[in-house]
Amino acid sequence: MTTNTSIGAERLARRMARGCEFLGSEVAILCGAMSWVSERHLVSAMSNAGGFGLIACGAMSPELLDKEIAATKALTSKPFGVNLITMHPQLLELIAVCKQHQVTHVVLAGGLPPAGSLDAIKEFGAKLICFAPALSLAKKLIRSGVDALVVEGMEAGGHIGPVSTSVLAQEILPEVSEQVPVFVAGGIGRGEAIAGYLDMGAAGVQLGTRFVCATESIAHANFKKAFIRASARDATASVQIDPRLPVIPVRALKNAAGELFTAKQREVAQLLDDGKVEMMEAQLQIEHYWAGALRRAVIDGDVEHGSVMAGQSVGMVKKEEPVAEIIATLMAEAAHALEKRAA
Numbered sequence: 001m002t003t004n005t006s007i008g009a010e011r012l013a014r015r016m017a018r019g020c021e022f023l024g025s026e027v028a029i030l031c032g033a034m035s036w037v038s039e040r041h042l043v044s045a046m047s048n049a050g051g052f053g054l055i056a057c058g059a060m061s062p063e064l065l066d067k068e069i070a071a072t073k074a075l076t077s078k079p080f081g082v083n084l085i086t087m088h089p090q091l092l093e094l095i096a097v098c099k100q101h102q103v104t105h106v107v108l109a110g111g112l113p114p115a116g117s118l119d120a121i122k123e124f125g126a127k128l129i130c131f132a133p134a135l136s137l138a139k140k141l142i143r144s145g146v147d148a149l150v151v152e153g154m155e156a157g158g159h160i161g162p163v164s165t166s167v168l169a170q171e172i173l174p175e176v177s178e179q180v181p182v183f184v185a186g187g188i189g190r191g192e193a194i195a196g197y198l199d200m201g202a203a204g205v206q207l208g209t210r211f212v213c214a215t216e217s218i219a220h221a222n223f224k225k226a227f228i229r230a231s232a233r234d235a236t237a238s239v240q241i242d243p244r245l246p247v248i249p250v251r252a253l254k255n256a257a258g259e260l261f262t263a264k265q266r267e268v269a270q271l272l273d274d275g276k277v278e279m280m281e282a283q284l285q286i287e288h289y290w291a292g293a294l295r296r297a298v299i300d301g302d303v304e305h306g307s308v309m310a311g312q313s314v315g316m317v318k319k320e321e322p323v324a325e326i327i328a329t330l331m332a333e334a335a336h337a338l339e340k341r342a343a
């Protein structure tokens with residue numbers, strides 16, 4: 001492995017400089033927001049270790065988000081961000097909470113920024129980061145004033161799009177990476193891949209799965225054990241059973257919860273058929289289902305009936321270790337890869 005003074009490490013620092021400047025961190029590695037997992041402990045550990053942590057607001061109320069931000073601030077003086085889901089019915093109230101705390105970076109996930117949200121975030125000086133699931137949307141988001149993009153492929157854990165990280169990176173990085181910083185996410189388990197995406201023009205990367213088993217992560221021991229046991233092929237995408245009910249696929253470890261989700265979809269599709277709910281409400285019910293199922297696995301440790309959301313990089317998670325060590329390993333691997341390029 002290389003040391004911090006090697007050519008590889010210098011090259012890595014140079015390639016990460018823009019991402020670090022944007023984030024205000026020492027390394028351009030974000031820990032992607034993970035509902036129930038990305039709370040004060042993991043977020044502060046990530047930022048304290050030189051990376052960039054993100055609080056997953058998920059389905060939290062504005063009051064809970066307020067408490068979580070305050071608690072995170074008590075644990076770190078380094079910058080961190082907040083990830084909000086666009087579908088949240090109180091999105092504007094959540095943004096107001098971020099304003100109150102002068103949060104420096106806000107990530108909007110789950111769709112294009114709804115009316116008023118972009119202005120409300122930029123108005124108090126926060127940097128806005130959005131997910132770009134296609135080149136056309138990346139360009140549209142940049143035109144609308146978004147400060148940075150996350151390009152996330154279907155290898156990722158949690159809610160996913162249909163296209164792989166490698167294809168999205170090839171399509172999007174050459175076109176827009178000079179305009180705004182782009183962070184690549186999905187399927188990254190080792191530093192060699194980080195070096196590759198930086199070489200392609202990424203400003204940095206976002207990892208989720210690789211940080212779930214951090215010592216500082218509050219995920220239940222059963223959740224962490226399931227990760228350590230699993231291989232890439234165990235992390236599969238959920239299946240849409242009814243064409244009328246467009247559900248966003250979720251990547252998670254195979255278990256009985258997959259069947260429960262099929263039953264849930266049938267139940268919601270029936271409510272739609274009977275005219276008892278509108279499409280928006282139907283989709284919200286599906287999202288609430290996921291939030292509950294993920295909580296059951298992450299917090300209660302029921303890894304059979306709960307949702308063990310995990311990306312395909314889960315096979316590269318081998319043990320529980322502190323965030324600082326995970327970052328050090330990733331950085332050493334990336335530096336080593338760039339060192340070899342020099343030959």
Ligand SMILES: Cc1cc2nc3c(=O)[nH]c(=O)nc-3n(C[C@H](O)[C@H](O)[C@H](O)COP(=O)(O)O)c2cc1C
Pocket residue numbers: 031032033034035037056058083109110152155156157158159185186187188206207208209210308309310311312313
């Ligand atoms: C358990 C779990 C929960 C997640 N929850 C969220 C979430 O609430 N909001 C979000 O934007 N992304 C969520 N994600 C995606 C991550 O933020 C991150 O983008 C993704 O994990 C990166 O891909 P990787 O898993 O291959 O590293 C979740 C991922 C996992 C594994």
